Amino acid sequence: MIYLDHQASSPLLPKVLDAMLPYLTEEHANPHSDDHAAGWRAADAIAQAREKIAGRLGADAGEVIFTSGATEANNLAILGLCCEPVPRNRILVGAIEHKSVLAPARALSERGFKVITLPVDASGIVDLEALSRLLDDRVLLVSVQLVNNEIGAVQPVDRIAAMAHAVGALVHCDAAQALAWRAIDVNALGIDLLSLSGHKTGGPKGVGALYARHDVRVQLRPLIFGGEQEGGLRAGTLPTPLCVGLGVACASEPDDSAVRAWQGRRDSLRDFLRAHEPNMVIHGPVVGRHPGNLNVGFPGVDADQIIAQLQPDIAVSRGSACTSGIPEPSHVLRAIGLDAVACAEAVRISLGPLTTEQELERTAAAFARALLAARAEGRIAVAG
Numbered sequence: 001m002i003y004l005d006h007q008a009s010s011p012l013l014p015k016v017l018d019a020m021l022p023y024l025t026e027e028h029a030n031p032h033s034d035d036h037a038a039g040w041r042a043a044d045a046i047a048q049a050r051e052k053i054a055g056r057l058g059a060d061a062g063e064v065i066f067t068s069g070a071t072e073a074n075n076l077a078i079l080g081l082c083c084e085p086v087p088r089n090r091i092l093v094g095a096i097e098h099k100s101v102l103a104p105a106r107a108l109s110e111r112g113f114k115v116i117t118l119p120v121d122a123s124g125i126v127d128l129e130a131l132s133r134l135l136d137d138r139v140l141l142v143s144v145q146l147v148n149n150e151i152g153a154v155q156p157v158d159r160i161a162a163m164a165h166a167v168g169a170l171v172h173c174d175a176a177q178a179l180a181w182r183a184i185d186v187n188a189l190g191i192d193l194l195s196l197s198g199h200k201t202g203g204p205k206g207v208g209a210l211y212a213r214h215d216v217r218v219q220l221r222p223l224i225f226g227g228e229q230e231g232g233l234r235a236g237t238l239p240t241p242l243c244v245g246l247g248v249a250c251a252s253e254p255d256d257s258a259v260r261a262w263q264g265r266r267d268s269l270r271d272f273l274r275a276h277e278p279n280m281v282i283h284g285p286v287v288g289r290h291p292g293n294l295n296v297g298f299p300g301v302d303a304d305q306i307i308a309q310l311q312p313d314i315a316v317s318r319g320s321a322c323t324s325g326i327p328e329p330s331h332v333l334r335a336i337g338l339d340a341v342a343c344a345e346a347v348r349i350s351l352g353p354l355t356t357e358q359e360l361e362r363t364a365a366a367f368a369r370a371l372l373a374a375r376a377e378g379r380i381a382v383a384g
């Protein structure tokens with residue numbers, strides 16, 4: 001199988017597995033057991049992982065809270081910060097945020113907060129003029145992701161943060177899709193709260209972290225109760241192997257030449273596909289997107305048909321999400337102006353840093369065959 005769904009989940013890096021293994025086998029103590037040396041060793045491993053994550057972000061270890069992933073980190077940032085709609089009651093969220101940002105924000109609108117969606121342009125970039133009009137001293141929080149999971153758009157988070165801070169609002173950034181390929185310095189970006197996920201960056205599934213600047217951290221309220229772990233902010237025994245794995249996955253900064261090569265292979269795939277299918281459309285930004293992200297549509301052919309034809313050889317994903325068995329057009333693609341038919345035709349292809357040129361040639365040939373077969377089936381795209 002050629003795996004081109006790295007933005008959904010990336011393979012575990014061998015060095016991450018090596019670091020985790022002792023804590024899955026012989027080192028099984030509870031990291032919160034402070035009565036014996038085995039517990040101290042587990043606690044020490046977690047402390048080192050926390051240091052690595054903080055180091056990667058330019059933060060202090062005390063500003064890192066372990067979570068089960070970016071979903072929980074996003075929930076903790078938004079619901080944990082926005083408890084009382086006084087004195088500020090407005091929350092601004094980007095239109096193409098992940099649902100783990102949009103859903104908690106929506107929940108707050110039932111608790112007296114006014115949640116306002118920030119429009120994006122055809123590339124998915126937040127409209128800074130609209131943001132400027134919406135920012136005033138009623139805004140408590142602005143939540144904007146660093147990198148989008150469907151179209152790879154990169155937000156100007158540093159500018160957004162400067163604008164938000166000028167009116168005294170705080171900034172949360174979902175950086176789940178950024179850690180694998182770019183530097184993240186929370187101070188340079190001016191971010192107050194930042195969410196991370198292990199499995200988008202060569203780490204394990206089931207772990208992530210929330211960075212909360214010291215003075216913001218004290219304003220957070222827990223979502224999970226029942227223990228004093230994470231300074232009372234997140235009850236529950238920390239999963240030592242997962243925390244260690246996240247630490248190692250975070251430790252290495254991606255190097256520029258590897259990222260350029262990654263992007264170059266993505267562009268080769270785009271060119272191979274276009275050579276087969278000149279009508280192919282590309283969704284999302286033309287330049288400056290996630291180096292592995294390609295979101296394409298083949299007019300007249302439903303993404304479901306192509307993806308089914310590609311099985312079991314190639315893993316790519318649909319542009320539209322399936323909720324409770326009902327396909328619904330992606331809110332991201334809708335926000336950048338696609339109609340329901342174009343959404344149903346969208347295929348997200350996400351390459352990893354180690355995807356090879358040879359795999360891409362085979363992928364392009366497989367797409368050409370899949371398109372022929374899908375057209376021969378005679379079905380036309382249906383709106384989701």
Ligand code: PMP
Nearest residue numbers: 069070071098149174176177197
């Ligand atoms: N935010 C973004 C931008 C994502 O891509 C994802 C994963 N699809 C999440 C949040 C949720 O991450 P996790 O799987 O770690 O909960």
